[in-house]
Amino acid sequence: MNYDIVVVGGGPAGLAAAIESRKNGAESILVIERDRELGGILQQCIHNGFGLVVFKEELTGPEYAERFIDELSRENIDYKLDTMVLEINKDKQILAMNTVDGLVNIQAKAIVLSMGCRERTRGSIAIPGYRPAGVFNAGTAQRYLNMEGYMVGKRVVILGSGDIGLIMARRMTLEGAKVLVVAELMPFSGGLTRNIVQCLDDYDIPLKLSHAVTDIKGRDRVEGVVIQKIDENFKPIPGTEIEYECDTLLLSVGLIPENELSKGAGIEMDSKTSGPVVFESMETSIEGIFACGNVVHVHDIVDFVTEESRHAGKAAAKFVLEVKADNNKIIETEALSGIGYIVPQKVRINSVDDKLSLFMRVRSVYHDAKLSVKADGKEIYSVKKMHLAPGEMERIDIKKELIGENVGKLTVEVI
Amino acid sequence: MKETLKEKEMICIVCPIGCHINVIESNESEDGYEVEGNKCPRGKIYGIKEITSPTRVVSTTVSIENAFLKRLPVKTDNPVPKELIFECMKVINEVVVKAPVKVGDIIIENILDTGVNIVATRSMNEIK
Numbered sequence: 417m418n419y420d421i422v423v424v425g426g427g428p429a430g431l432a433a434a435i436e437s438r439k440n441g442a443e444s445i446l447v448i449e450r451d452r453e454l455g456g457i458l459q460q461c462i463h464n465g466f467g468l469v470v471f472k473e474e475l476t477g478p479e480y481a482e483r484f485i486d487e488l489s490r491e492n493i494d495y496k497l498d499t500m501v502l503e504i505n506k507d508k509q510i511l512a513m514n515t516v517d518g519l520v521n522i523q524a525k526a527i528v529l530s531m532g533c534r535e536r537t538r539g540s541i542a543i544p545g546y547r548p549a550g551v552f553n554a555g556t557a558q559r560y561l562n563m564e565g566y567m568v569g570k571r572v573v574i575l576g577s578g579d580i581g582l583i584m585a586r587r588m589t590l591e592g593a594k595v596l597v598v599a600e601l602m603p604f605s606g607g608l609t610r611n612i613v614q615c616l617d618d619y620d621i622p623l624k625l626s627h628a629v630t631d632i633k634g635r636d637r638v639e640g641v642v643i644q645k646i647d648e649n650f651k652p653i654p655g656t657e658i659e660y661e662c663d664t665l666l667l668s669v670g671l672i673p674e675n676e677l678s679k680g681a682g683i684e685m686d687s688k689t690s691g692p693v694v695f696e697s698m699e700t701s702i703e704g705i706f707a708c709g710n711v712v713h714v715h716d717i718v719d720f721v722t723e724e725s726r727h728a729g730k731a732a733a734k735f736v737l738e739v740k741a742d743n744n745k746i747i748e749t750e751a752l753s754g755i756g757y758i759v760p761q762k763v764r765i766n767s768v769d770d771k772l773s774l775f776m777r778v779r780s781v782y783h784d785a786k787l788s789v790k791a792d793g794k795e796i797y798s799v800k801k802m803h804l805a806p807g808e809m810e811r812i813d814i815k816k817e818l819i820g821e822n823v824g825k826l827t828v829e830v831i
Numbered sequence: 832m833k834e835t836l837k838e839k840e841m842i843c844i845v846c847p848i849g850c851h852i853n854v855i856e857s858n859e860s861e862d863g864y865e866v867e868g869n870k871c872p873r874g875k876i877y878g879i880k881e882i883t884s885p886t887r888v889v890s891t892t893v894s895i896e897n898a899f900l901k902r903l904p905v906k907t908d909n910p911v912p913k914e915l916i917f918e919c920m921k922v923i924n925e926v927v928v929k930a931p932v933k934v935g936d937i938i939i940e941n942i943l944d945t946g947v948n949i950v951a952t953r954s955m956n957e958i959k
Contacts, residue, residue, distance in 0.1 A: 452899070462904035462952065463890045476890055478904050478953035482934050562892055565901030590891055590920055609849035613842055614887065618913065802870070803848040 419494075420736045422510055422524040423447045424501050424677065427456020428718050429530035429709025429725040431484035436729030437528070438491045442736050446522070447488070447495040448512055454488070454495060455481030456532060458718065460559045463583055465610070469719035480718060504529075504681045506702050526732040529678055529692070529700070529707040530725060533671040533714055535580075541669050545631050550638030554580040554668035558587065567591060569664025573641040574598045575629045577605040577612070578807070579716060581668025586615035588666075595619070596660045599627040599643045601650065604781050606807045608716065628652060632665060641665050671714045681705065688757040689713040696763045696772060697731035697741060698724065706732050713759050713775065716809055720775070742766035747823050754778055754785075754830025756806070765821055772819065774812045778804045778830055786831045789814060791823040804830065839882050843874040854878040886910035889919050890952070893938060898930035898955040905938050909947045918943055930957040 420442050423430045426449030434447050453459065458466070461477030468474060471483070488495065499514040510522040535553040552560075552568055558580065560566040570593050574581045577600040585595045598616060603626050605612055616623055626645060630652050633640035645656035673691040675683075684693045684701035691712040692700040698708050708728035709721040735741075747763040756777045763772060774789070782804040789797040789812060796818045804810065812828065819826065836856040843850045852868040864882065866875040888910050892902035911919055919942055928938060932951045939949035 459953070462892060462906075464888050464906060474888070476904060476906055476952040479934060482953055561902075562904060563900050563902055565892075565894070587891075590889075590916070609842060610844040613844050617842075618887070 417520055417522045418444070419446045419522060419524050420444045421446070421526045421528060421732050422508075422522055423528040423530055424504070424510070425449065425456070425530035425532055425709075425711070426451070426454040426495060426497075427530065427532050427709070428458055428481065428484065428721050429532065429711070429728075430456075430528065431481075431488055432722045432725035433528045433530055433706075433708055433729035433732065434493050435484065435487050435491055436726040437733040437736075438493055440730045440733035440737075442733040445493045446524075447493060448499050448501055448510075449495060449497050450500045452498055454485050454497070457555070460555070460562045461583075462562050463587070466718050469717070470722050477718075484722075501677060504677050504705075506682055506705075508704055526704045526706065526735045528725075528728055528732050529705065529711055530709050530728075531674045531677065531711045533673045533710040535667075536670040536672055538667060541667070543629050543632060545633065546635050548632065548634040548636055548638050550634070550664045551632065552664065552666055554584045554666045557664075557666055558584055561587060561591065567593070568666075569593060569638075569662070571596060571660075571662040572664045572666060573629070573643070573660050573662050574666045574668060575643075576600065576668035576670070577607050577623055577625075578668045578670065579607040579611050581666065582607045582611040582615040584666055584668065585621050586619060589619045589621065593664075595621050596662055597621070597643065598623045599629060600625050601628050601646065602626070604805065604807075608807060629665065630657065633659070638663050638665055671710065673711045673714065675711060678707065678711070683707075686757065686761055688751070689759065691759075693761045694759060695741065696760050696768050697734075698728035698760070699731060699735075699741065704732075704735050706735075713757065713777075716807060720809065720811070724775075745821060747819070748825050749774065750825055750827045751776065752827045752829035754780065754782065755828050758828055763819075763826065765816070765819060765823070768816045768819075771813045771815050774814065774826075774828065776810050776812070776828060777806055778810065779806060781805045782830055787812060788829050788831050790827045790829075791819055792825055793827075796820075798831075837882060841878065841881055843869060843877050845871075845873045845877050850874050852878050854882045856882075885913040887913050887916060889916055889923075891920060891923055893923060893949075894927045895932070895955060896927060896929045897957050898932075899958050900955065903928060903932060903938075903955055904952045905949050906952050907942070907947045908950045911942070911945050911947050915943055915945065919949075923949060930955045 458477035458481040466480040503511040630644040631642035644652040706728045708725040749758040857865045866878040890906040895903040936951045
């Protein structure tokens with residue numbers, strides 16, 4: 417089997433990349449999806465708030481997905497469902513399998529990696545206690561509740577105040593559960609303020625910052641959860657234990673880009689983002705393999721995933737049509753004080769159209785601060801920010817002429 | 832007898848700054864309320880709306896038959912008064928629909944006489 421472009425993953429990133437590469441002239445495109453339908457995680461995110469940037473209106477996750485799925489059909493782009501990609505290599509061969517085709521080898525001219533991310537589990541945060549039923553990842557519970565129709569519990573404690581945890585606090589409450597508390601390890605919430613107000617405050621659900629779960633009671637089913645205040649070194653403070661009688665613990669403790677296939681192909685990875693190192697066009701260290709969406713870095717707004725993926729799809733089409741990137745001058749980006757990471761990590765300045773977009777997350781909460789971009793130590797651009805938080809991704813657009821051609825390093829810092 | 836004046840602290844969610852605002856009922860003010868702590872005029876409008884008539888879009892699911900999933904996601908096509916959220920949930924939870932359904936199809940018309948409809952937020956084919 418041969419295709420110009422194979423897109424691995426049919427969620428918001430893959431859909432946008434596939435459609436955009438078609439619009440930019442790519443002819444044979446295949447989207448491979450392991451689930452039974454396209455749309456990815458959007459299909460279980462039934463709340464609204466999606467699409468404000470891309471469609472200028474507020475949609476739910478399934479509505480947002482359906483618009484792209486419809487467009488994919490209109491563009492006659494091939495896709496395979498229930499299909500698992502087992503391996504990708506540097507020669508852009510893909511080994512995949514499903515129950516219809518069996519094991520198939522696909523040769524692509526370009527590949528777009530859009531596998532998204534998965535939830536961190538109890539195992540990665542080392543909570544003591546037995547292993548009773550009733551401990552769920554928040555996203556897993558969301559899928560059970562919103563798609564499969566199973567209520568996962570009646571009295572609930574949620575660990576982690578990221579957006580999924582907050583959204584699930586409201587969702588469980590609406591369905592008749594009692595959400596007792598949301599505990600957050602950090603001294604600030606990882607979720608959007610809007611979600612704290614509309615998911616917790618609206619339903620009088622308390623948020624306890626700087627708290628950890630230190631015990632799970634119950635052997636067969638969760639019977640209680642102990643949370644405890646932690647000090648600045650994240651050590652539990654004795655005597656601050658609070659025990660909640662409950663049957664369910666939901667974990668919303670972070671997302672990890674799903675990069676087994678990328679690593680298998682030998683793509684260079686960034687330890688800060690847990691995603692591939694990418695150039696300005698979202699091309700990875702292997703020529704002709706692109707990556708976009710949560711597989712590169714975890715986004716908080718799907719609209720930004722769409723924008724990034726369109727950019728990757730366009731670049732993949734260009735590659736297939738043999739418009740190669742100009743490799744002459746490579747600028748590295750570096751996150752300095754206050755910045756957690758920057759995407760892209762590398763910039764081929766001659767291949768930047770008119771502006772370069774840098775995406776980043778700050779490490780902490782700042783008020784009345786400034787994001788300063790420096791080229792080899794000299795400030796070329798800065799933007800004032802009244803509010804910066806790790807839960808909200810920042811984007812800086814820099815005009816190409818501001819950067820200049822002979823720069824070795826672009827840095828961003830919070831001042 | 833003098834009526835007690837309302838006062839409420841809240842976080843403005845109009846933009847990401849998230850001003851902590853205080854909305855105080857006031858007979859002297861033109862709008863009937865004073866808003867403190869907001870950094871822009873939108874915060875005042877938000878604060879007054881939140882204290883006088885807060886509304887929310889409700890998104891949830893209904894039971895569906897003949898489809899490959901058991902639940903169909905739905906939402907209110909306009910915001911409903913906040914105090915009616917749980918009443919709406921009761922009505923919505925009584926409904927069972929049959930596939931096929933198209934996104935935007937009205938599932939419940941004029942819920943609780945609010946003038947707001949409950950609509951499907953995705954399409955689902957009939958399974959054969």
